Amino acid sequence: MRTSFWTSLLDLIAPRRCAICGGRLEPQEALLCADCDNELEKTPFPESPYDNLMARLFWGQFPIEKASAWFYYRSHSDPSKMIYDLKYHGQMLLGEDIGEQIALRHQPFGFFDDIDAIVPVPITRRRQWKRGYNQSMQVAKGISYVTHLPIYNKVVKRQHFSQSQTHQTSIWERRENVRAAFQLVDADKIKGKHLLIIDDVVTTGATVIACGQELAKAEGVKLSVLSIGYTKE
Ligand SMILES: [Zn+2]
Structure with missing residues (x-):
């Protein structure tokens, strides 16, 4: 600080x-x-991280422990512009500041106490090259400054699919693509650990589920999820 x-x-x-x-x-x-x-419409999730609207998205999908988000996300709202700036306007350091605020909001509830490491949801190499950074990694850094938790950003990778998402007609096809997008590359490093997955905005949870299921292939892994925004239906 x-x-x-x-x-x-x-x-x-x-x-x-x-x-x-x-x-x-x-x-x-x-x-x-x-x-x-x-x-800012902050979620009450830090107070009940084991059972809330967001945690329920992941029940039965992978060994979920806790889930929380900083605020309720609405597209075109003023707070949504902050996430847009982080993702599309090259505001790399904004992600670290956001991560610090998320950590400060959750720390008093002991949210990080039993977590071993942070895993930012990876983006494809192509997107990382275009954007210059992974926005979830930036948020993870801010959380790490406050909590001193290590960041594992090379245990799972994201593959690129040549088909553009806009050309896929069905939701099913899109889900299949998301499901196949992640690949666990270092199972030994995460064996038996409790990992905190970081994403920017959670809506259906499909991306986090796909990433989490891949991480859960390592023996004895437990997972929690933390994001900047959660889209309330
Ligand atoms: Zn202001």
Whole structure:
């Protein structure tokens, strides 16, 4: 965390801006101004991480422990722009700041206490090359700064499919593609561990399920899930 002296000094040179409204941040504020932080529709999941709407998406799919998200996601809402900036506007460091805020929100509930390592959902090499970074990895870094948990970003990889998703007509085909997209590459490293999967936004859970099922091929793995947003139906 930044000390207040350096924050004050940096604020004089380059004022920090709220990631949602763009307003100037006070020295004690981080990422969001007080107004935007109050407006943000945070989920109650940190209080009941074993049984909530998001956790239920994963029940029966893989050995799920806890699931939580920072806030309820709605497309075109003001907070959704923050995720858009992270994914499409090259705002790489924003991901780390978001990760820190997510960690600070969950830490008081002991959410990280029994977790061994963080696994960001991988993106394809092609997308990583285009974007320059994996947004979930950036969030994982921020969480790691706060929790000191190690990040395993090479235990599972994501393959590229030549068909564009927009050309697939059926949901079934799309799901089949997502299901086959992940490949476990280092089962030994994760054997018997409790891993925290990080994704940006969870809606149907299909991506996390596919990634989780691949990780669960390693013996004795337990999984928890944490995301920036959760889309409430
Ligand atoms: Zn604001």
